[in-house]
Amino acid sequence: MTEPILRTDHLCKNFGAIFAVNSVSIGFAAGQVHAIIGPNGAGKTTLIDLLSGDTQPTSGGIYFKGRDVTRAPVDRVSRLGVGRSYQKTNIFPRFTCEQNCWLGAQSRLPNSMRFLRPASSYSQVRERTQRALELCRLDHRGQAIAGTLSYGEQRQLEIGMMLATGPELLLLDEPLAGMGNEEAADVIELLKELAKDHTLILIEHDMDAVFAVAEAMTVMVSGQVLASGTPEVIRNNAEVQDAYLGTGEDH
Numbered sequence: 001m002t003e004p005i006l007r008t009d010h011l012c013k014n015f016g017a018i019f020a021v022n023s024v025s026i027g028f029a030a031g032q033v034h035a036i037i038g039p040n041g042a043g044k045t046t047l048i049d050l051l052s053g054d055t056q057p058t059s060g061g062i063y064f065k066g067r068d069v070t071r072a073p074v075d076r077v078s079r080l081g082v083g084r085s086y087q088k089t090n091i092f093p094r095f096t097c098e099q100n101c102w103l104g105a106q107s108r109l110p111n112s113m114r115f116l117r118p119a120s121s122y123s124q125v126r127e128r129t130q131r132a133l134e135l136c137r138l139d140h141r142g143q144a145i146a147g148t149l150s151y152g153e154q155r156q157l158e159i160g161m162m163l164a165t166g167p168e169l170l171l172l173d174e175p176l177a178g179m180g181n182e183e184a185a186d187v188i189e190l191l192k193e194l195a196k197d198h199t200l201i202l203i204e205h206d207m208d209a210v211f212a213v214a215e216a217m218t219v220m221v222s223g224q225v226l227a228s229g230t231p232e233v234i235r236n237n238a239e240v241q242d243a244y245l246g247t248g249e250d251h
Contacts, residue, residue: 152183
């Protein structure tokens with residue numbers, strides 16, 4: 001069996017007496033869309049925080065491409081090839097879309113903090129920026145001020161900023177949150193396109209969207225893994241239906 005691109009080994013994170021993540025062991029296959037679902041308070045976002053390096057675990061291990069990144073800081077995890085978006089849109093609203101993506105692309109240069117050379121002279125950064133705008137479907141909006149974009153476009157831009165860093169694996173925390181049906185449909189199509197060349201791990205409450213894009217699913221309840229498997233296995237799991245999905249025919 002092929003080694004997962006990312007895996008956890010009995011991963012735990014507690015806040016005092018409360019375990020937000022409790023002995024979670026999951027393997028994420030390269031090139032798949034893997035959805036993490038569960039009720040509010042299940043520990044999903046804390047798990048993503050741990051995988052991205054935003055939060056340090058209490059115990060257990062995290063391994064990316066066979067490398068131990070359990071205690072790695074967030075910038076090192078990012079440089080290794082892990083991108084992350086957040087529940088709350090995280091962009092620079094006064095910058096243009098191009099400038100937002102440029103910052104992500106320039107962060108990958110070994111001399112990204114040298115300011116004497118004009119930024120526009122970096123051809124590699126310019127190419128990365130343009131590619132990111134194309135991938136997030138905002139290449140026609142490059143000179144638009146980010147704060148004037150629609151909410152859905154701002155979410156796309158955040159994904160573009162992440163793509164500008166050149167990640168292999170994308171951690172997406174509720175990418176459809178707060179969207180109307182039309183915007184959500186656009187982002188679902190974007191995720192399907194990105195899945196052709198990236199591994200995606202996403203948290204999402206929209207079950208129609210999850211079943212439309214996910215190839216593997218993990219259900220968390222109270223900080224623990226209740227079930228993992230294909231969407232069909234999860235859909236027909238009686239424990240999952242009782243704990244989260246419900247028994248209606250719409251799922």
